[in-house]
Amino acid sequence: MGQLFFNVLITEEDFIQYWNRFLKKLTSISSETDNICGVNQVQKILKDKLTELNLETNLIPNPDNHSRSGHLLVAQSKNKREKYITLICHADTVYPLSKNPIVSSSDNKIFGSGIIDNKGGVTVGIYALSRLAEKNEDLSNYGIRFICSPNEEMGSPGFQEIFEHYAKDSDVILGLEPALENGDIISSRKGNRWYDITFEGQSAHAGRHHAHGVNACAELAIQMAKIHELTNYDKDITVNVGKIEGGEKHNIVSDKAYAQLDVRFPCFDSREEVSAKISDILESRNVHNKNQTQFSNVTYEIVDDCPPLAKSIQSRKLFEVYKELIKENEKISIKERVVGGAADANYFSSKGKVILDGLGPIGAGMHTENEYIELTSIKTRGDTLYQLIKKINQGVLHETC
Numbered sequence: 001m002g003q004l005f006f007n008v009l010i011t012e013e014d015f016i017q018y019w020n021r022f023l024k025k026l027t028s029i030s031s032e033t034d035n036i037c038g039v040n041q042v043q044k045i046l047k048d049k050l051t052e053l054n055l056e057t058n059l060i061p062n063p064d065n066h067s068r069s070g071h072l073l074v075a076q077s078k079n080k081r082e083k084y085i086t087l088i089c090h091a092d093t094v095y096p097l098s099k100n101p102i103v104s105s106s107d108n109k110i111f112g113s114g115i116i117d118n119k120g121g122v123t124v125g126i127y128a129l130s131r132l133a134e135k136n137e138d139l140s141n142y143g144i145r146f147i148c149s150p151n152e153e154m155g156s157p158g159f160q161e162i163f164e165h166y167a168k169d170s171d172v173i174l175g176l177e178p179a180l181e182n183g184d185i186i187s188s189r190k191g192n193r194w195y196d197i198t199f200e201g202q203s204a205h206a207g208r209h210h211a212h213g214v215n216a217c218a219e220l221a222i223q224m225a226k227i228h229e230l231t232n233y234d235k236d237i238t239v240n241v242g243k244i245e246g247g248e249k250h251n252i253v254s255d256k257a258y259a260q261l262d263v264r265f266p267c268f269d270s271r272e273e274v275s276a277k278i279s280d281i282l283e284s285r286n287v288h289n290k291n292q293t294q295f296s297n298v299t300y301e302i303v304d305d306c307p308p309l310a311k312s313i314q315s316r317k318l319f320e321v322y323k324e325l326i327k328e329n330e331k332i333s334i335k336e337r338v339v340g341g342a343a344d345a346n347y348f349s350s351k352g353k354v355i356l357d358g359l360g361p362i363g364a365g366m367h368t369e370n371e372y373i374e375l376t377s378i379k380t381r382g383d384t385l386y387q388l389i390k391k392i393n394q395g396v397l398h399e400t401c
Helices: 012-027 036-052 115-134 160-167 216-228 268-283 313-330 344-348 376-393
Strands: 002-005 008-011 055-060 072-077 084-090 109-111 143-149 170-175 185-189 191-200 238-246 256-265 297-306 336-339 354-356 372-374
Touching (some): 012 036, 115 143, 160 170, 170 344, 216 238
Parallel strands (some): 084 143, 170 354
Antiparallel strands (some): 055 072, 072 143, 238 256
């Protein structure tokens, strides 16, 4: 039995093949983050498609001169709305296509670099918006916004302030990162802060003039040991000393040292708690010369500050709606999961925001040479996203029991 697709009657098989071809077209472009030409090629295809869907589209250069990247794609309803349903995805991949070429298997899988993270999620989002457009369903209560990052795999440097701007009128944020391998989706993500820390001391000969020296490496060791102890698994707070370096050789008191920290936390309160403790440690001075006339100096910079995607009551309510739709479309029962990795949806997070992530297709092997997608999930997850957007517009979040 056929179905209408933009007023053309096509078979179900032709409909599915159309979206499979669209996915393969995106995946056939090598768009690892630093391949700016490839990333922008993907963004141009998406811009053209979204323009066809009657959305106002813009490609925005990176405003940070120190962050070399492709363009950010923003598409939204032409008529200005007070509130938006915002879809978030990304065009860049971790590996080039040469490391994981497109290969089809006989069991409903296609392998390829970025095919699940995030070309599949992009396809699910475009699919859902196409369904809205083909049925001429103008949302009465919300505008639609589609944001596609060119450098999400690096934390979208340069675009965080733009994300925060668009977050202000985004009532509902739907992240198109991949679903988990069993079909579960993501209701909460940890936030993270990355610290670059510089330690300075006074160089001296370790034999003749040890008393004159101020050892930067020693200060680093003392402070990193204290900071390491801040990991609290019961509170889901982790601190990782990711990199340390310093000194010159055995017999020189080191005058410079450097460390990098990764700190992860589940909510805003825990972020403030652990950040205050780290600041206290970094402001302490433990190493000095013999006469205590010179102390070490410590400076630091927070180079990435990604807020937590914390679960809200309304997000939980929206998950239950999504769960029922998946049960209808895929005949499975899914759960909401908390994951440690951050994503662009985190930058849209604030207390009370309605956010779900992992609404992309099902697959596995992301960030590996065995990355694949389960093809049938393009349609089932796309249909579910389309139905979810309709229900949000109909006021499902404001219904009372």
